[in-house]
Amino acid sequence: MGLKIGAIASGGGSNLQSILEACKDGRIDGEVLVVLSDNPQAYALERAKKAGVPTAVVELNRDGSREDHDIKVVAALKEYGVDTVVLAGYMLMVTKVLLDAFPDRVINIHPALLPSFPGLHVQQAAIDYGAKFSGCTVHFVDEDMDSGPIIIQAVVPILDDDTAETLGGRILKEEHRIYPQALQYLAEGRLKIVGRRVLLDPASPGSGTLHNPSVSF
Amino acid sequence: MGLKIGAIASGGGSNLQSILEACKDGRIDGEVLVVLSDNPQAYALERAKKAGVPTAVVELNRDGSREDHDIKVVAALKEYGVDTVVLAGYMLMVTKVLLDAFPDRVINIHPALLPSFPGLHVQQAAIDYGAKFSGCTVHFVDEDMDSGPIIIQAVVPILDDDTAETLGGRILKEEHRIYPQALQYLAEGRLKIVGRRVLLDPASPGSGTLHNPSVSF
Numbered sequence: 001m002g003l004k005i006g007a008i009a010s011g012g013g014s015n016l017q018s019i020l021e022a023c024k025d026g027r028i029d030g031e032v033l034v035v036l037s038d039n040p041q042a043y044a045l046e047r048a049k050k051a052g053v054p055t056a057v058v059e060l061n062r063d064g065s066r067e068d069h070d071i072k073v074v075a076a077l078k079e080y081g082v083d084t085v086v087l088a089g090y091m092l093m094v095t096k097v098l099l100d101a102f103p104d105r106v107i108n109i110h111p112a113l114l115p116s117f118p119g120l121h122v123q124q125a126a127i128d129y130g131a132k133f134s135g136c137t138v139h140f141v142d143e144d145m146d147s148g149p150i151i152i153q154a155v156v157p158i159l160d161d162d163t164a165e166t167l168g169g170r171i172l173k174e175e176h177r178i179y180p181q182a183l184q185y186l187a188e189g190r191l192k193i194v195g196r197r198v199l200l201d202p203a204s205p206g207s208g209t210l211h212n213p214s215v216s217f
Numbered sequence: 218m219g220l221k222i223g224a225i226a227s228g229g230g231s232n233l234q235s236i237l238e239a240c241k242d243g244r245i246d247g248e249v250l251v252v253l254s255d256n257p258q259a260y261a262l263e264r265a266k267k268a269g270v271p272t273a274v275v276e277l278n279r280d281g282s283r284e285d286h287d288i289k290v291v292a293a294l295k296e297y298g299v300d301t302v303v304l305a306g307y308m309l310m311v312t313k314v315l316l317d318a319f320p321d322r323v324i325n326i327h328p329a330l331l332p333s334f335p336g337l338h339v340q341q342a343a344i345d346y347g348a349k350f351s352g353c354t355v356h357f358v359d360e361d362m363d364s365g366p367i368i369i370q371a372v373v374p375i376l377d378d379d380t381a382e383t384l385g386g387r388i389l390k391e392e393h394r395i396y397p398q399a400l401q402y403l404a405e406g407r408l409k410i411v412g413r414r415v416l417l418d419p420a421s422p423g424s425g426t427l428h429n430p431s432v433s434f
Binding site: 113114115116117127128129130131132133135149150152153155160195196197198199200 | 334
Protein backbone atom coordinates (compact mmCIF):
# COMPACT_ATOMS: atom_id res chain seq x y z
CA MET A 1 0.00 0.00 0.00
CA GLY A 2 1.16 3.48 -0.90
CA LEU A 3 0.18 6.72 0.77
CA LYS A 4 -1.98 6.49 3.86
CA ILE A 5 -3.89 9.70 3.41
CA GLY A 6 -5.79 11.72 5.97
CA ALA A 7 -7.71 14.51 4.26
CA ILE A 8 -8.79 17.64 6.13
CA ALA A 9 -11.51 19.88 4.75
CA SER A 10 -13.72 22.64 6.11
CA GLY A 11 -16.14 22.84 3.21
CA GLY A 12 -17.28 21.21 0.00
CA GLY A 13 -14.10 19.34 -0.70
CA SER A 14 -14.15 19.08 -4.49
CA ASN A 15 -10.39 18.48 -4.34
CA LEU A 16 -11.10 15.69 -1.86
CA GLN A 17 -13.43 14.17 -4.45
CA SER A 18 -10.72 14.25 -7.13
CA ILE A 19 -8.31 12.57 -4.73
CA LEU A 20 -10.81 9.89 -3.69
CA GLU A 21 -11.38 9.09 -7.36
CA ALA A 22 -7.69 9.09 -8.22
CA CYS A 23 -6.99 6.64 -5.36
CA LYS A 24 -9.83 4.43 -6.54
CA ASP A 25 -8.73 4.26 -10.17
CA GLY A 26 -5.02 3.91 -9.40
CA ARG A 27 -3.73 7.33 -10.44
CA ILE A 28 -2.64 7.75 -6.84
CA ASP A 29 -0.90 4.79 -5.23
CA GLY A 30 -2.62 5.32 -1.91
CA GLU A 31 -5.84 5.32 0.03
CA VAL A 32 -7.80 7.94 1.96
CA LEU A 33 -8.12 6.38 5.42
CA VAL A 34 -10.05 9.20 7.07
CA VAL A 35 -11.61 12.54 6.20
CA LEU A 36 -11.46 15.01 9.07
CA SER A 37 -13.24 18.32 9.41
CA ASP A 38 -13.54 21.14 11.91
CA ASN A 39 -17.05 21.68 10.57
CA PRO A 40 -19.64 18.98 11.23
CA GLN A 41 -21.71 20.35 8.31
CA ALA A 42 -18.87 20.12 5.77
CA TYR A 43 -20.03 18.50 2.56
CA ALA A 44 -16.62 16.84 2.43
CA LEU A 45 -17.86 14.50 5.17
CA GLU A 46 -20.76 13.47 2.92
CA ARG A 47 -18.33 12.79 0.09
CA ALA A 48 -16.32 10.57 2.44
CA LYS A 49 -19.39 8.61 3.55
CA LYS A 50 -20.47 8.08 -0.06
CA ALA A 51 -17.00 6.70 -0.80
CA GLY A 52 -17.07 4.48 2.28
CA VAL A 53 -14.29 6.40 4.01
CA PRO A 54 -14.41 6.97 7.80
CA THR A 55 -14.89 10.53 9.01
CA ALA A 56 -13.82 12.45 12.07
CA VAL A 57 -14.86 15.85 13.37
CA VAL A 58 -12.63 17.96 15.58
CA GLU A 59 -14.43 21.19 16.30
CA LEU A 60 -12.53 24.31 17.21
CA ASN A 61 -12.68 25.02 20.93
CA ARG A 62 -12.54 28.80 21.12
CA ASP A 63 -11.14 28.61 24.67
CA GLY A 64 -8.29 26.35 23.61
CA SER A 65 -5.15 27.16 21.65
CA ARG A 66 -4.63 26.23 18.02
CA GLU A 67 -1.94 23.83 19.27
CA ASP A 68 -4.48 22.11 21.53
CA HIS A 69 -6.71 21.73 18.51
CA ASP A 70 -3.92 20.19 16.45
CA ILE A 71 -3.09 17.73 19.24
CA LYS A 72 -6.60 16.34 18.81
CA VAL A 73 -6.33 16.41 15.02
CA VAL A 74 -3.05 14.51 15.12
CA ALA A 75 -4.51 11.95 17.52
CA ALA A 76 -7.48 11.36 15.19
CA LEU A 77 -5.25 11.01 12.13
CA LYS A 78 -2.80 8.68 13.91
CA GLU A 79 -5.70 6.53 15.04
CA TYR A 80 -6.34 5.71 11.39
CA GLY A 81 -2.68 5.09 10.60
CA VAL A 82 -2.32 8.18 8.41
CA ASP A 83 1.17 9.03 7.09
CA THR A 84 0.25 11.85 4.67
CA VAL A 85 -2.00 14.81 5.43
CA VAL A 86 -3.83 16.40 2.54
CA LEU A 87 -5.50 19.75 3.12
CA ALA A 88 -8.49 20.22 0.84
CA GLY A 89 -10.09 23.55 1.60
CA TYR A 90 -9.11 23.59 5.27
CA MET A 91 -9.79 27.05 6.62
CA LEU A 92 -7.65 26.86 9.77
CA MET A 93 -3.92 27.53 9.89
CA VAL A 94 -2.02 24.43 10.91
CA THR A 95 0.53 24.60 13.73
CA LYS A 96 3.93 23.08 14.40
CA VAL A 97 2.14 20.31 16.31
CA LEU A 98 0.64 18.91 13.11
CA LEU A 99 3.72 19.64 11.00
CA ASP A 100 6.06 17.91 13.47
CA ALA A 101 3.80 14.85 13.58
CA PHE A 102 3.97 14.50 9.77
CA PRO A 103 7.29 16.02 8.68
CA ASP A 104 7.28 16.97 4.97
CA ARG A 105 4.00 15.11 4.69
CA VAL A 106 1.43 17.90 4.95
CA ILE A 107 0.30 19.08 1.52
CA ASN A 108 -1.99 21.91 0.46
CA ILE A 109 -3.39 23.37 -2.73
CA HIS A 110 -3.87 27.08 -3.31
CA PRO A 111 -5.90 28.57 -6.18
CA ALA A 112 -3.26 31.02 -7.40
CA LEU A 113 0.19 31.02 -8.87
CA LEU A 114 2.18 31.58 -5.69
CA PRO A 115 3.95 33.77 -4.64
CA SER A 116 1.29 35.87 -6.40
CA PHE A 117 -2.00 36.17 -4.52
CA PRO A 118 -1.68 34.29 -1.23
CA GLY A 119 -4.59 34.41 1.20
CA LEU A 120 -8.30 34.50 0.50
CA HIS A 121 -10.53 35.67 -2.38
CA VAL A 122 -7.58 35.22 -4.68
CA GLN A 123 -9.49 34.79 -7.93
CA GLN A 124 -11.00 38.26 -7.55
CA ALA A 125 -7.63 39.59 -6.40
CA ALA A 126 -5.94 38.29 -9.56
CA ILE A 127 -8.64 39.82 -11.77
CA ASP A 128 -8.54 43.16 -9.94
CA TYR A 129 -4.76 43.29 -10.16
CA GLY A 130 -5.01 42.93 -13.91
CA ALA A 131 -2.86 39.79 -14.09
CA LYS A 132 -3.13 37.97 -17.43
CA PHE A 133 -2.51 34.56 -15.91
CA SER A 134 -3.29 32.83 -12.69
CA GLY A 135 -3.31 29.17 -11.75
CA CYS A 136 -2.91 26.88 -8.80
CA THR A 137 -0.12 25.61 -6.60
CA VAL A 138 0.33 22.32 -4.75
CA HIS A 139 2.86 22.82 -1.98
CA PHE A 140 4.24 21.38 1.20
CA VAL A 141 2.82 23.22 4.18
CA ASP A 142 5.02 25.17 6.56
CA GLU A 143 4.12 27.42 9.46
CA ASP A 144 3.38 30.45 7.30
CA MET A 145 0.38 30.91 5.06
CA ASP A 146 0.64 29.63 1.47
CA SER A 147 4.41 29.67 1.69
CA GLY A 148 5.87 26.15 1.69
CA PRO A 149 7.98 24.49 -1.05
CA ILE A 150 6.07 24.13 -4.33
CA ILE A 151 5.49 20.68 -5.85
CA ILE A 152 3.47 21.50 -8.98
CA GLN A 153 1.88 24.61 -10.42
CA ALA A 154 -0.54 24.96 -13.31
CA VAL A 155 -1.29 28.09 -15.30
CA VAL A 156 -4.55 29.35 -16.75
CA PRO A 157 -5.27 32.58 -18.63
CA ILE A 158 -7.39 35.35 -17.16
CA LEU A 159 -9.84 36.53 -19.79
CA ASP A 160 -11.15 40.08 -20.10
CA ASP A 161 -14.70 38.99 -19.29
CA ASP A 162 -13.78 36.72 -16.37
CA THR A 163 -15.56 36.88 -13.04
CA ALA A 164 -14.22 35.29 -9.86
CA GLU A 165 -16.56 32.38 -10.64
CA THR A 166 -15.48 31.75 -14.24
CA LEU A 167 -11.80 32.12 -13.38
CA GLY A 168 -12.28 29.98 -10.26
CA GLY A 169 -13.87 27.24 -12.35
CA ARG A 170 -11.02 27.27 -14.85
CA ILE A 171 -8.49 27.05 -12.00
CA LEU A 172 -10.44 24.32 -10.21
CA LYS A 173 -10.23 22.08 -13.27
CA GLU A 174 -6.44 22.33 -13.03
CA GLU A 175 -6.53 21.77 -9.27
CA HIS A 176 -8.32 18.48 -9.81
CA ARG A 177 -5.56 17.45 -12.19
CA ILE A 178 -2.40 18.54 -10.36
CA TYR A 179 -3.33 17.62 -6.78
CA PRO A 180 -3.56 13.86 -7.58
CA GLN A 181 -0.43 14.19 -9.73
CA ALA A 182 1.53 15.75 -6.87
CA LEU A 183 0.40 13.05 -4.46
CA GLN A 184 1.43 10.36 -6.94
CA TYR A 185 4.91 11.93 -7.20
CA LEU A 186 5.05 11.76 -3.41
CA ALA A 187 3.88 8.12 -3.43
CA GLU A 188 6.61 7.29 -5.93
CA GLY A 189 9.24 8.90 -3.70
CA ARG A 190 10.25 11.24 -6.49
CA LEU A 191 10.14 14.55 -4.62
CA LYS A 192 13.33 16.01 -3.20
CA ILE A 193 13.19 19.21 -1.15
CA VAL A 194 16.31 21.36 -1.60
CA GLY A 195 15.99 24.67 0.22
CA ARG A 196 12.68 26.03 -0.98
CA ARG A 197 12.81 24.04 -4.22
CA VAL A 198 11.10 20.71 -4.83
CA LEU A 199 12.99 18.77 -7.49
CA LEU A 200 11.36 15.92 -9.36
CA ASP A 201 13.33 12.73 -9.80
CA PRO A 202 12.75 11.56 -13.37
CA ALA A 203 10.63 8.41 -13.57
CA SER A 204 11.20 7.41 -17.14
CA PRO A 205 12.54 9.53 -19.97
CA GLY A 206 10.02 11.99 -21.30
CA SER A 207 7.34 11.37 -18.73
CA GLY A 208 5.63 14.14 -16.90
CA THR A 209 7.65 16.96 -18.36
CA LEU A 210 6.25 19.64 -20.58
CA HIS A 211 9.14 21.39 -22.26
CA ASN A 212 8.66 25.01 -23.18
CA PRO A 213 4.89 25.25 -22.91
CA SER A 214 5.17 29.00 -23.46
CA VAL A 215 1.89 30.78 -23.61
CA SER A 216 0.78 34.35 -23.54
CA PHE A 217 -2.41 36.29 -23.49
CA MET B 218 2.51 57.20 -39.15
CA GLY B 219 1.76 55.22 -36.03
CA LEU B 220 3.62 55.35 -32.73
CA LYS B 221 6.39 57.91 -32.41
CA ILE B 222 8.63 55.95 -30.10
CA GLY B 223 11.39 57.18 -27.84
CA ALA B 224 13.27 54.24 -26.34
CA ILE B 225 15.26 54.58 -23.12
CA ALA B 226 17.88 52.01 -22.20
CA SER B 227 20.76 51.82 -19.75
CA GLY B 228 22.44 48.73 -21.15
CA GLY B 229 22.48 46.26 -24.00
CA GLY B 230 18.97 46.87 -25.17
CA SER B 231 18.08 43.52 -26.73
CA ASN B 232 14.42 44.48 -26.34
CA LEU B 233 15.24 47.69 -28.19
CA GLN B 234 16.60 45.54 -31.00
CA SER B 235 13.39 43.50 -31.21
CA ILE B 236 11.37 46.74 -31.34
CA LEU B 237 13.59 48.30 -34.01
CA GLU B 238 13.15 45.18 -36.13
CA ALA B 239 9.40 45.00 -35.54
CA CYS B 240 9.02 48.65 -36.62
CA LYS B 241 11.10 47.99 -39.70
CA ASP B 242 9.18 44.93 -40.85
CA GLY B 243 5.75 46.36 -40.02
CA ARG B 244 4.81 44.30 -36.98
CA ILE B 245 4.68 47.59 -35.09
CA ASP B 246 2.93 50.46 -36.82
CA GLY B 247 5.44 53.00 -35.59
CA GLU B 248 8.99 54.25 -35.69
CA VAL B 249 11.75 54.67 -33.14
CA LEU B 250 12.63 58.38 -33.43
CA VAL B 251 15.33 58.49 -30.76
CA VAL B 252 17.16 56.15 -28.40
CA LEU B 253 18.08 57.82 -25.14
CA SER B 254 20.40 56.56 -22.43
CA ASP B 255 21.73 57.70 -19.08
CA ASN B 256 24.85 55.70 -19.89
CA PRO B 257 27.07 56.93 -22.74
CA GLN B 258 28.57 53.42 -22.97
CA ALA B 259 25.22 51.66 -23.37
CA TYR B 260 25.31 49.18 -26.23
CA ALA B 261 21.73 50.26 -26.97
CA LEU B 262 23.21 53.45 -28.46
CA GLU B 263 25.27 51.34 -30.85
CA ARG B 264 22.18 49.42 -31.86
CA ALA B 265 20.45 52.73 -32.60
CA LYS B 266 23.33 53.98 -34.72
CA LYS B 267 23.41 50.74 -36.70
CA ALA B 268 19.70 51.17 -37.37
CA GLY B 269 20.16 54.80 -38.37
CA VAL B 270 18.21 56.09 -35.37
CA PRO B 271 19.31 59.30 -33.59
CA THR B 272 20.64 58.95 -30.04
CA ALA B 273 20.65 61.16 -26.97
CA VAL B 274 22.50 60.86 -23.69
CA VAL B 275 21.23 62.40 -20.47
CA GLU B 276 23.65 61.50 -17.72
CA LEU B 277 22.53 61.43 -14.11
CA ASN B 278 23.67 64.51 -12.23
CA ARG B 279 24.21 63.28 -8.70
CA ASP B 280 23.65 66.79 -7.32
CA GLY B 281 20.30 67.17 -9.07
CA SER B 282 16.97 65.57 -8.26
CA ARG B 283 15.45 62.72 -10.25
CA GLU B 284 12.80 65.21 -11.33
CA ASP B 285 15.49 67.53 -12.73
CA HIS B 286 16.85 64.56 -14.65
CA ASP B 287 13.45 63.73 -16.09
CA ILE B 288 12.92 67.37 -17.17
CA LYS B 289 15.97 66.94 -19.41
CA VAL B 290 14.81 63.50 -20.58
CA VAL B 291 11.37 64.86 -21.50
CA ALA B 292 12.94 67.79 -23.36
CA ALA B 293 15.13 65.44 -25.38
CA LEU B 294 12.21 63.14 -26.23
CA LYS B 295 9.92 66.05 -27.16
CA GLU B 296 12.63 67.46 -29.42
CA TYR B 297 12.24 64.35 -31.56
CA GLY B 298 8.45 64.46 -31.52
CA VAL B 299 8.07 61.32 -29.39
CA ASP B 300 4.56 60.36 -28.23
CA THR B 301 5.31 56.93 -26.73
CA VAL B 302 8.12 56.13 -24.31
CA VAL B 303 9.44 52.57 -24.30
CA LEU B 304 11.71 51.54 -21.44
CA ALA B 305 14.11 48.82 -22.51
CA GLY B 306 16.36 47.96 -19.61
CA TYR B 307 16.31 51.44 -18.08
CA MET B 308 17.83 51.22 -14.62
CA LEU B 309 16.49 54.50 -13.21
CA MET B 310 13.06 54.95 -11.66
CA VAL B 311 11.00 57.38 -13.68
CA THR B 312 9.24 60.28 -11.97
CA LYS B 313 5.91 62.03 -12.30
CA VAL B 314 7.64 64.54 -14.60
CA LEU B 315 8.08 61.92 -17.32
CA LEU B 316 4.74 60.23 -16.64
CA ASP B 317 2.81 63.52 -16.81
CA ALA B 318 4.52 64.44 -20.08
CA PHE B 319 3.38 61.14 -21.68
CA PRO B 320 0.19 60.09 -19.88
CA ASP B 321 -0.55 56.36 -20.29
CA ARG B 322 2.25 56.28 -22.85
CA VAL B 323 5.23 55.04 -20.86
CA ILE B 324 5.68 51.29 -21.23
CA ASN B 325 8.07 48.86 -19.57
CA ILE B 326 8.89 45.18 -19.67
CA HIS B 327 9.81 43.14 -16.60
CA PRO B 328 11.31 39.63 -16.72
CA ALA B 329 8.89 38.00 -14.28
CA LEU B 330 5.22 37.23 -13.96
CA LEU B 331 4.17 40.22 -11.89
CA PRO B 332 3.10 40.61 -9.12
CA SER B 333 5.56 37.77 -8.44
CA PHE B 334 9.19 38.85 -8.32
CA PRO B 335 9.38 42.60 -8.81
CA GLY B 336 12.76 44.31 -8.57
CA LEU B 337 16.16 43.03 -9.62
CA HIS B 338 17.80 39.61 -10.07
CA VAL B 339 14.35 38.17 -10.56
CA GLN B 340 15.34 35.07 -12.52
CA GLN B 341 17.43 33.83 -9.60
CA ALA B 342 14.69 34.90 -7.19
CA ALA B 343 12.11 32.80 -9.05
CA ILE B 344 14.41 29.78 -9.05
CA ASP B 345 15.30 30.16 -5.37
CA TYR B 346 11.65 30.53 -4.43
CA GLY B 347 10.95 27.21 -6.11
CA ALA B 348 8.34 28.61 -8.51
CA LYS B 349 7.50 26.23 -11.36
CA PHE B 350 6.71 29.04 -13.81
CA SER B 351 7.97 32.49 -14.46
CA GLY B 352 7.60 34.76 -17.46
CA CYS B 353 7.54 38.38 -18.44
CA THR B 354 5.19 41.32 -18.18
CA VAL B 355 4.68 44.35 -20.42
CA HIS B 356 2.99 47.07 -18.42
CA PHE B 357 2.19 50.75 -18.30
CA VAL B 358 4.57 52.51 -15.95
CA ASP B 359 3.34 54.26 -12.84
CA GLU B 360 5.24 55.89 -10.00
CA ASP B 361 5.92 52.62 -8.18
CA MET B 362 8.35 49.93 -9.24
CA ASP B 363 7.04 47.22 -11.58
CA SER B 364 3.48 48.01 -10.57
CA GLY B 365 1.52 49.60 -13.41
CA PRO B 366 -1.41 48.09 -15.35
CA ILE B 367 -0.43 44.96 -17.27
CA ILE B 368 -0.79 44.81 -21.06
CA ILE B 369 0.53 41.31 -21.88
CA GLN B 370 2.21 38.55 -19.91
CA ALA B 371 3.90 35.41 -21.17
CA VAL B 372 4.65 32.28 -19.19
CA VAL B 373 7.64 29.94 -19.31
CA PRO B 374 8.40 26.88 -17.19
CA ILE B 375 11.22 26.81 -14.68
CA LEU B 376 13.12 23.56 -15.08
CA ASP B 377 14.87 21.70 -12.27
CA ASP B 378 18.29 22.30 -13.84
CA ASP B 379 17.74 25.96 -14.68
CA THR B 380 20.25 28.64 -13.83
CA ALA B 381 19.49 32.37 -13.87
CA GLU B 382 21.07 32.38 -17.33
CA THR B 383 19.08 29.53 -18.88
CA LEU B 384 15.82 30.78 -17.38
CA GLY B 385 16.68 34.34 -18.36
CA GLY B 386 17.27 33.25 -21.95
CA ARG B 387 13.93 31.43 -22.08
CA ILE B 388 12.16 34.52 -20.72
CA LEU B 389 14.02 36.88 -23.05
CA LYS B 390 12.72 34.99 -26.07
CA GLU B 391 9.19 35.71 -24.88
CA GLU B 392 10.07 39.34 -24.12
CA HIS B 393 11.13 39.82 -27.71
CA ARG B 394 7.76 38.49 -28.80
CA ILE B 395 5.36 40.26 -26.43
CA TYR B 396 6.94 43.72 -26.28
CA PRO B 397 6.37 44.40 -30.00
CA GLN B 398 2.91 42.82 -29.70
CA ALA B 399 1.97 45.13 -26.84
CA LEU B 400 3.20 48.19 -28.75
CA GLN B 401 1.18 47.15 -31.77
CA TYR B 402 -1.95 46.85 -29.61
CA LEU B 403 -1.21 50.39 -28.43
CA ALA B 404 -0.68 51.58 -32.02
CA GLU B 405 -4.03 50.07 -32.99
CA GLY B 406 -5.75 51.89 -30.13
CA ARG B 407 -7.02 48.62 -28.72
CA LEU B 408 -5.94 49.02 -25.09
CA LYS B 409 -8.43 50.28 -22.53
CA ILE B 410 -7.27 50.88 -18.95
CA VAL B 411 -10.02 50.15 -16.41
CA GLY B 412 -8.76 50.48 -12.84
CA ARG B 413 -5.66 48.32 -12.81
CA ARG B 414 -6.88 46.17 -15.70
CA VAL B 415 -5.93 46.61 -19.34
CA LEU B 416 -8.67 45.25 -21.56
CA LEU B 417 -8.00 44.39 -25.18
CA ASP B 418 -10.50 45.52 -27.76
CA PRO B 419 -10.98 42.62 -30.18
CA ALA B 420 -9.51 43.31 -33.62
CA SER B 421 -11.02 40.48 -35.58
CA PRO B 422 -12.62 37.31 -34.25
CA GLY B 423 -10.13 34.79 -33.00
CA SER B 424 -7.03 36.92 -33.40
CA GLY B 425 -4.51 37.26 -30.67
CA THR B 426 -6.32 35.14 -28.14
CA LEU B 427 -5.12 31.84 -26.83
CA HIS B 428 -8.01 30.13 -25.14
CA ASN B 429 -7.22 27.85 -22.26
CA PRO B 430 -3.50 27.34 -22.85
CA SER B 431 -3.30 25.49 -19.56
CA VAL B 432 0.08 24.11 -18.78
CA SER B 433 1.74 22.63 -15.77
CA PHE B 434 5.10 21.40 -14.71
